[in-house]
Every structure is written in C-alpha cells, then in structure tokens.
Amino acid sequence: MRLSPKYSDIVLNMLVAVVISLVVNFSYLILLLVEQRNDPPHLSTERIERVDARDEEGILHVSPDGHGYLVYPGGDSVYVMQQRIRRLGLEDGDRLVADLVPRQRPGAHPALSTVLRRNGEEFDYSTIYNRPSELLELVLQIVYYLVVSFVLLTILTSVRHDYSVRRFVLRCLWAFVAAVALYFIAPVTQWRTGHVVFNFMGGRMLDYMLLLKCSFAVVVTMLYAHIYVLITQRQAIVLENERLKNENLTTRYNMLVGQINPHFFFNSLNSLAMLVRERQDEKALTYIDQLSYTFRYIIQNGQSTLMTLDEELKFIEAYGYLFRIRYADKLFFDVSVDERYRSWRLPALSLQPLVGNAVKHNAITRSNPLHVSIRTVDGWLVISNPKHPKLEAEPSTGIGLENLRNRWHLITGRDIEILDTETDFTVRLPLQKPELS
Numbered sequence: 448m449r450l451s452p453k454y455s456d457i458v459l460n461m462l463v464a465v466v467i468s469l470v471v472n473f474s475y476l477i478l479l480l481v482e483q484r485n486d487p488p489h490l491s492t493e494r495i496e497r498v499d500a501r502d503e504e505g506i507l508h509v510s511p512d513g514h515g516y517l518v519y520p521g522g523d524s525v526y527v528m529q530q531r532i533r534r535l536g537l538e539d540g541d542r543l544v545a546d547l548v549p550r551q552r553p554g555a556h557p558a559l560s561t562v563l564r565r566n567g568e569e570f571d572y573s574t575i576y577n578r579p580s581e582l583l584e585l586v587l588q589i590v591y592y593l594v595v596s597f598v599l600l601t602i603l604t605s606v607r608h609d610y611s612v613r614r615f616v617l618r619c620l621w622a623f624v625a626a627v628a629l630y631f632i633a634p635v636t637q638w639r640t641g642h643v644v645f646n647f648m649g650g651r652m653l654d655y656m657l658l659l660k661c662s663f664a665v666v667v668t669m670l671y672a673h674i675y676v677l678i679t680q681r682q683a684i685v686l687e688n689e690r691l692k693n694e695n696l697t698t699r700y701n702m703l704v705g706q707i708n709p710h711f712f713f714n715s716l717n718s719l720a721m722l723v724r725e726r727q728d729e730k731a732l733t734y735i736d737q738l739s740y741t742f743r744y745i746i747q748n749g750q751s752t753l754m755t756l757d758e759e760l761k762f763i764e765a766y767g768y769l770f771r772i773r774y775a776d777k778l779f780f781d782v783s784v785d786e787r788y789r790s791w792r793l794p795a796l797s798l799q800p801l802v803g804n805a806v807k808h809n810a811i812t813r814s815n816p817l818h819v820s821i822r823t824v825d826g827w828l829v830i831s832n833p834k835h836p837k838l839e840a841e842p843s844t845g846i847g848l849e850n851l852r853n854r855w856h857l858i859t860g861r862d863i864e865i866l867d868t869e870t871d872f873t874v875r876l877p878l879q880k881p882e883l884s
Contacts, residue, residue: 603672
C-alpha cells in the first residue's frame, strides 16, 4: 500500500524526529550509565573507605544552582554533588552524618559518598525509589525532544511544496516561536522534591543543560529541514523537466495528428473537386497552391518552437482561403495587426486550431455569416468570434485547446487566456518580443 504524499511527509518527519531525539539524549544516556557505576549499591549500608571520616552532624547548605556543601562545626566543609542532592532527596538545612570519599587533589574538599543519618534518623535508601526512576526520566526526555523535533519539522518542511526564501525564513521564525513555547513546558525534575514538572514550574527556567539540548535540537532540525527542502526542490525541478519533455513529445504528436486529419483533407479535396467541376480553373490553381502551402507549412513547422507573427499570418491566410472557398461569402477573417508586432514571435501553428474550432462549432450561413477577428492589443494576439451554435452541436473533446495551452506554457513559460461567454469566444495569446541580435 502506497502512502499519500501528506502521510509520507508525516512518517518521514516522525522518523527524523526520533533520530534527532536519540542524538540529543545520547550524552544524557552515557552520563546516566556513568552515574550508575559511581553510585553506591541501593539498599545497602556498605561503607566506602572513610577518609576524613566524621561521626558528628554537618549542616547541608544548597546553593541556587543545586550544588551543596556539608558544613561541620568549626568551619570544615564537604562538597555534595548536585546529582546526589537530587537523587537522595536532600534539602537545604538537613543535618547529616555521612561517609566521605578521598580528596581528588591537594587542597580540594572531600566529597559526600553515603548518607548514614539524616536529621537524627537513620537514612533509608529505599525512599529513593519513591522518586522518578532514571529510566522514566530518560523516556520523558526522549519523548519530549521527539515532539519538539516533529513539530519544528512539520512547520519547516511544509514550505517545500511552494518554496521561496521569504516563506522559508518566515517558517523559521514560526519554528523559533514554537521552540520557545515548548521550552516552557519541557519536563524537568525538581532538584529539591524530585517531582517531574513543567519547566516553568521548576524554578530554574534558565537551566544551562536544558538550554543547550533544546538549542542543539532546534539547530539540527532547521539544518535538516533546509537541506531537505532544497533537495526536494531539486528533485521537483528534475521531475518537472522530465514531465515537460514527455508532454512536449506527446503534444507534438497530437498536434501533427490533429492538424493533418482525414476530415480536413477530404473536405479540401471536395472543395477542389467542386472548383474543377465548375471549370473555375484560376481558383482551382490558387486553391492547389494554398493547399500545398498549408500542408508544407504544417509538416515543416510541426517540430518548430517559435515563428514570427508575420509567418503565422501568411499561413492563416492560406489556411483561411481553403475555408472561404468552402463557405463562399459566408466566412470572413478580420485581421487588424499592428505592423510593429509582425516581428514578434509565437509558437508555430497556434492560430490553426482556433480557426478550425470556430468553423467546427458554429453555424455558418448566408444570413448569418461568421466573422473571425484577429488583432493585436498591447503585446497580445487576440482571436475571437461570435458564437452561433449549430442545431446539432459537434462533439468537443477540448484536446485542441489543451494542447495549445500546454505548448504555450512549455515553449514560452506563459499561459494563454480563454474567455468563453454566452455571446463570444475569445483567446488571448501573449506574444514574445524578438531577441536583439
């Protein structure tokens, strides 16, 4: 089963968010493993070698950043790690009797290892298990950064379908706002109580580790999103080029098949036969010349891209002559073209399907002749005709106009305009200025 583009984007963003979350929390996982190796065994009163061991009580003083010192009578002090305060649930002002670990270097403070008594009572390590487990904290961190990455990726990659630098920068601003909002609700563990709360409730909004990890996640997410959007745009351009190439071949084939169709060919032969039967030799010779010019132009220029308006008008004059013989005194071409536009260019054989459609879909009688107008207006070639529907309408597939629209977009990069009202049918073709030599 193939996922729709929308769900494919969601699945891809989710997978990338998982990877980013794991990368962000990799250091946290390593630190957790190291801490577990250095911690004393749970539920055990086994002592570490006592260096500077003291049986008297010391008063715990906790600084605003979470680190603490156990101060004894006389002014001696012992360093207490932030993680140990948090993990053992110690609070500022606690009276502790504890084992110590050796000094790491001369002049340094000894550090607290194992708490023996707290506030006059034997310390029970089993109380630690009432606090969030390390695994739970890790899971919360992974889930949180997964959500952060997914939200940011969703915001940033949404621009890939309609990319522009301005739109991407705007999405980056929105992603930054979302990151700030998510920072406020990050799950943190209060170092005093051990409870898991939102960051804005934890009392330490500017925790450097949380800021570092969130910043890393945001930067990695934005870099990935930018690279992904650029790659997607490049792939879209390649696919569009291939589509246009295929469409070009298909359009050219349909164009040639549509131009030289049996119906037009046999009608032309019938008109020629009528002139021969009526012994209108001059008209018959002229008709043959115009017919041969028409087919020669179609065959020679079927693969061409751009022709001058003057060449197209010469072709449509020959092509229109064939229709005027068939609809004697009932079909007229009103051409009003500014001379300065005759050197401007347009895709070859653009007028033929429009004239053919006008003749095909309108009733042409002596009392109601058909006038096809061809004129230039502000750099546009405008072809229009009044609508006189036949009593029995000809079937219309719309292939001719669709092919014309595709050819214009493919060759010129511009679109034609089709105005279909109750009384008139008009097509506006944007002309191209000639290239300066």
